[in-house]
Amino acid sequence: xxxxxxxxxxxxxxxxxxxxxxxxxxxxxxxxxxxxxxxxxxxxxxxxxxxxxxxxxxxxxxxxxxxxxxxxxxxxxxxxxxxxxxxxxxxxxxxxxxxxxxxxxxxxxxxxxxxxxxxxxxxxxxxxxxxxxxxxxxxxxxxxxxxxxxxxxxxxxxxxxxxxxxxxxxxxxxxxxxxxxxxxxxxxxxxxxxxxxxxxxxxxxxxxxxxxxxxxxxxxxxxxxxxxxxxxxxxxxxxxxxxxxxxxxxxxxxxxxxxxxxxxxxxxxxxxxxxxxxxxxxxxxxxxxxxxxxxxxxxxxxxxxxxxxxxxxxxxxxxxxxxxxxxxxxxxxxxxxxxxxxxxxxxxxxxxxxxxxxxxxxxxxxxxxxxxxxxxxxxxxxxxxxxxxxxxxxxxxxxxxxxxxxxxxxxxxxxxxxxxxxxxxxxxxxxxxxxxxxxxxxxxxxxxxxxxxxxxxxxxxxxxxxxxxxxxxxxxxxxxxxxxxxxxxxxxxxxxxxxxxxxxxxxxxxxxxxxxxxxxxxxxxxxxxxxxxxxxxxxxxxxxxxxxxxxxxxxxxxxxxxxxxxxxxxxxxxxxxxxxxxxxxxxxxxxxxxxxxxxxxxxxxxxxxxxxxxxxxxxxxxxxxxxxxxxxxxxxxxxxxxxxxxxxxxxxxxxxxxxxxxxxxxxxxxxxxxxxxxxxxxxxxxxxxxxxxxxxxxxxxxxxxxxxxxxxxxxxxxxxxxxxxxxxxxxxxxxxxxxxxxxxxxxx
Amino acid sequence: xxxxxxxxxxxxxxxxxxxxxxxxxxxxxxxxxxxxxxxxxxxxxxxxxxxxxxxxxxxxxxxxxxxxxxxxxxxxxxxxxxxxxxxxxxxxxxxxxxxxxxxxxxxxxxxxxxxxxxxxxxxxxxxxxxxxxxxxxxxxxxxxxxxxxxxxxx
Numbered sequence: 001x002x003x004x005x006x007x008x009x010x011x012x013x014x015x016x017x018x019x020x021x022x023x024x025x026x027x028x029x030x031x032x033x034x035x036x037x038x039x040x041x042x043x044x045x046x047x048x049x050x051x052x053x054x055x056x057x058x059x060x061x062x063x064x065x066x067x068x069x070x071x072x073x074x075x076x077x078x079x080x081x082x083x084x085x086x087x088x089x090x091x092x093x094x095x096x097x098x099x100x101x102x103x104x105x106x107x108x109x110x111x112x113x114x115x116x117x118x119x120x121x122x123x124x125x126x127x128x129x130x131x132x133x134x135x136x137x138x139x140x141x142x143x144x145x146x147x148x149x150x151x152x153x154x155x156x157x158x159x160x161x162x163x164x165x166x167x168x169x170x171x172x173x174x175x176x177x178x179x180x181x182x183x184x185x186x187x188x189x190x191x192x193x194x195x196x197x198x199x200x201x202x203x204x205x206x207x208x209x210x211x212x213x214x215x216x217x218x219x220x221x222x223x224x225x226x227x228x229x230x231x232x233x234x235x236x237x238x239x240x241x242x243x244x245x246x247x248x249x250x251x252x253x254x255x256x257x258x259x260x261x262x263x264x265x266x267x268x269x270x271x272x273x274x275x276x277x278x279x280x281x282x283x284x285x286x287x288x289x290x291x292x293x294x295x296x297x298x299x300x301x302x303x304x305x306x307x308x309x310x311x312x313x314x315x316x317x318x319x320x321x322x323x324x325x326x327x328x329x330x331x332x333x334x335x336x337x338x339x340x341x342x343x344x345x346x347x348x349x350x351x352x353x354x355x356x357x358x359x360x361x362x363x364x365x366x367x368x369x370x371x372x373x374x375x376x377x378x379x380x381x382x383x384x385x386x387x388x389x390x391x392x393x394x395x396x397x398x399x400x401x402x403x404x405x406x407x408x409x410x411x412x413x414x415x416x417x418x419x420x421x422x423x424x425x426x427x428x429x430x431x432x433x434x435x436x437x438x439x440x441x442x443x444x445x446x447x448x449x450x451x452x453x454x455x456x457x458x459x460x461x462x463x464x465x466x467x468x469x470x471x472x473x474x475x476x477x478x479x480x481x482x483x484x485x486x487x488x489x490x491x492x493x494x495x496x497x498x499x500x501x502x503x504x505x506x507x508x509x510x511x512x513x514x515x516x517x518x519x520x521x522x523x524x525x526x527x528x529x530x531x532x533x534x535x536x537x538x539x540x541x542x543x544x545x546x547x548x549x550x551x552x553x554x555x556x557x558x559x560x561x562x563x564x565x566x567x568x569x570x571x572x573x574x575x576x577x578x579x580x581x582x583x584x585x586x587x588x589x590x591x592x593x594x595x596x597x598x599x600x601x602x603x604x605x606x607x608x609x610x611x612x613x614x615x616x617x618x619x620x621x622x623x624x625x626x627x628x629x630x631x632x633x634x635x636x637x638x639x640x641x642x643x644x645x646x647x648x649x650x651x652x653x654x655x656x657x658x659x660x661x662x663x664x665x666x667x668x669x670x671x672x673x674x675x676x677x678x679x680x681x682x683x684x685x686x687x688x689x690x691x692x693x694x695x696x697x698x699x700x701x702x703x704x705x706x707x708x709x710x711x712x713x714x715x716x717x718x719x720x721x722x723x724x725x726x727x728x729x730x731x732x733x734x735x736x737x738x739x740x741x742x743x744x745x746x747x748x
Numbered sequence: 749x750x751x752x753x754x755x756x757x758x759x760x761x762x763x764x765x766x767x768x769x770x771x772x773x774x775x776x777x778x779x780x781x782x783x784x785x786x787x788x789x790x791x792x793x794x795x796x797x798x799x800x801x802x803x804x805x806x807x808x809x810x811x812x813x814x815x816x817x818x819x820x821x822x823x824x825x826x827x828x829x830x831x832x833x834x835x836x837x838x839x840x841x842x843x844x845x846x847x848x849x850x851x852x853x854x855x856x857x858x859x860x861x862x863x864x865x866x867x868x869x870x871x872x873x874x875x876x877x878x879x880x881x882x883x884x885x886x887x888x889x890x891x892x893x894x895x896x897x898x899x900x901x902x
Contacts, residue, residue, distance in 0.1 A: 054766075057765070057766060061762075061765055061846075065848060102873060102876045102877055105872070105873050105876060106873055109866075109869050109870070109873065110848075113850050113851070113866075210836065211835070211836055211838065212838075214792065217793075217836075244766055245765040245766050245846075246765055246766060246838065246844045246846070248765070248846065249835055249846065249848070250846075250848040250849065252849060253831075253835040253847070253848060253849055254835075256828060256831050256832055256835065257832050257835055257836070259828055259832070260832055
């Protein structure tokens with residue numbers, strides 16, 4: 001069995017809380033990129049027949065009205081037993097189409113109006129609501145409960161004061177659901193509500209009662225007003241508990257209804273979209289990641305190890321609900337089948353069971369010939385697939401809330417379309433994994449080098465873009481904001497586009513042999529690189545001097561073995577960053593990239609997402625830093641600093657591209673490359689912003705062992721993964737840390 | 749200086765959301781129907797005074813029974829209340845309905861462009877649904893309705 005390990009660095013608790021509570025200033029763009037969720041569709045397992053069709057009708061209505069996801073809510077009272085395991089059947093697209101054959105056209109219509117991208121997958125989640133009456137029942141709601149694990153979301157419905165108190169302060173649930181339509185059996189106390197808010201537990205308000213009956217309307221307003229006052233509108237999600245499709249309303253209508261409760265319009269809209277999204281992504285993270293750090297996926301046996309992790313890795317969808325995602329066929333015509341399957345086929349395994357079977361040496365993420373522990377490997381995408389993957393990833397990313405990326409991707413796609421054959425060859429030759437947004441196609445010159453990529457190199461994914469030379473002008477034209485850092489072997493680094501220099505980009509590739517790279521060697525390599533870099537980096541008008549553009553050096557080393565691209569995050573970071581720089585989100589690899597294994601650092605920095613890409617092949621030659629710049633390209637320096645401080649294991653390397661974060665300072669996900677000698681652990685630094693903006697967690701499989709990241713300041717020492725024998729090396733700090741600026745994300 | 753501001757809402761009416769597909773329309777929406785339903789809803793939810801204060805500017809400007817689109821005007825102060833009241837409308841003449849807002853704008857011009865676009869798109873959908881039974885009368889009606897939209901004024 002081949003396992004893919006996605007490592008996700010857990011936040012320290014306070015940091016996480018901060019990040020999760022982070023609310024960026026609302027911007028319309030940000031908001032529009034969100035999908036709308038309704039997390040409270042009731043489900044009972046009583047007479048299945050009528051229930052099935054009402055549920056289907058409800059879901060159809062939800063789809064038509066423009067929602068991007070629903071959750072089927074099952075309520076249980078009393079003691080939980082094994083029978084309560086999740087058995088909610090998810091609806092399939094054909095069944096919905098049967099009910100409403102012209103679904104797609106009306107969905108498209110509404111989605112356009114709501115500014116939701118058309119091809120957003122419709123997600124289905126499962127949720128359990130436990131009525132808690134006695135403390136004993138409440139105790140069952142802890143993390144380790146296996147029944148709970150079968151559901152995506154867990155909610156508690158306290159029935160008396162003590163249960164409510166426990167729910168707010170201790171229980172590990174996602175949602176506290178209170179039925180406001182009858183007089184409350186307990187009092188809401190402000191300190192309890194506050195405690196719940198700090199723990200990131202969301203309160204749920206349902207609106208079906210509002211619409212259905214006059215008397216329940218009165219009760220709801222009376223009861224819920226207090227809650228709204230005390231939470232000041234945050235940490236609230238709105239859902240319908242609609243028994244039939246008649247009580248269902250569109251997202252903006254619902255948000256307006258809530259204004260009657262005293263919820264401001266902004267908060268109400270957030271409650272329907274952003275809060276739900278954060279909730280889901282947190283819940284997904286808890287569910288799929290062992291101790292919120294590691295996700296193991298089983299690679300179906302028989303898959304060729306050669307295959308790029310491609311779409312699956314790159315299209316990592318942090319809020320995917322697995323099989324529940326429905327992609328509308330008509331709308332998704334552009335996507336090839338393989339790419340659509342990509343998002344669905346990941347099955348995560350129970351970590352505990354995997355641990356036993358893992359080699360004692362730790363995870364050999366990458367063996368030369370054995371293939372990486374890759375998640376579902378997809379066939380090497382064809383040309384078309386690549387584009388469609390790209391599109392898909394772009395779409396999902398966009399759907400996930402990063403609009404810039406979407407834009408970027410579009411531009412990228414367009415550019416790519418113009419690209420010549422070469423680029424395509426490049427893809428093929430490089431065994432490129434899914435192209436993430438930022439990937440640019442190399443020039444023919446690169447192709448040859450690309451060919452050098454060893455097929456063994458599987459860990460790294462992410463191809464970095466690169467060919468600067470011929471494309472530089474292209475790039476400049478096509479993508480304004482992207483900064484390209486080109487490194488031409490022959491000509492040396494080219495100057496960075498001054499125009500683009502807003503952002504920071506760091507793309508550092510270091511191709512090194514997997515097995516041999518250690519932190520020291522990497523450091524050496526980096527140092528060697530440094531001199532080689534031409535003045536390109538220094539030309540950065542921003543004055544980002546060290547910016548290494550280290551990239552350049554790579555070329556000089558002929559790394560035939562290639563394989564790891566280390567993005568020297570540090571390097572970028574050391575560059576002086578604008579004090580005003582905003583958080584940026586690396587566009588490069590937003591959700592779409594997921595190299596296996598991933599090591600995630602969630603710490604963070606909330607600045608932007610940076611992803612380091614591992615370059616298999618790419619590096620051989622050029623490194624191109626591709627920075628899509630959505631709005632603002634902020635220096636990643638603050639984020640670099642942060643990265644440094646991130647976990648020890650994180651190897652942060654290059655934050656390759658940063659997607660500019662929308663005005664709001666959303667958290668950014670920082671991806672660090674994590675290099676561990678002999679382990680191609682992918683480093684995924686994932687910073688999930690609560691509002692879903694930062695979906696982009698980028699995970700890179702860092703084949704490179706170099707552990708540049710280590711040089712970063714270690715802010716916290718998270719729980720070390722046991723199988724990283726070179727932990728010590730990770731702590732090595734080859735570079736002097738320059739803590740330039742504090743984390744810049746603004747807490748709005 | 750224009751002291752008095754209005755809001756123009758473009759709404760879509762979904763008739764009988766629970767029905768099986770391809771049934772005949774249970775009720776035909778007209779200006780009168782819609783106005784009555786909205787006023788009742790405001791009365792129930794906001795009382796006599798609420799109704800009275802919003803009644804000044806409340807007007808259903810346009811209703812298209814084929815595409816089920818309507819344009820409603822209300823004053824700016826009350827538009828949120830009126831919108832909530834509309835959302836809470838449960839039925840029109842015994843037929844359960846859902847009102848969905850498609851567009852909200854402050855001027856009649858912007859509203860007209862949005863409504864035209866929505867109307868046309870909805871008509872396309874209607875054609876899909878109806879299939880080959882599209883009657884010439886329907887198309888004609890649509891045309892005249894579109895003309896009506898264009899001629900709307902505050």
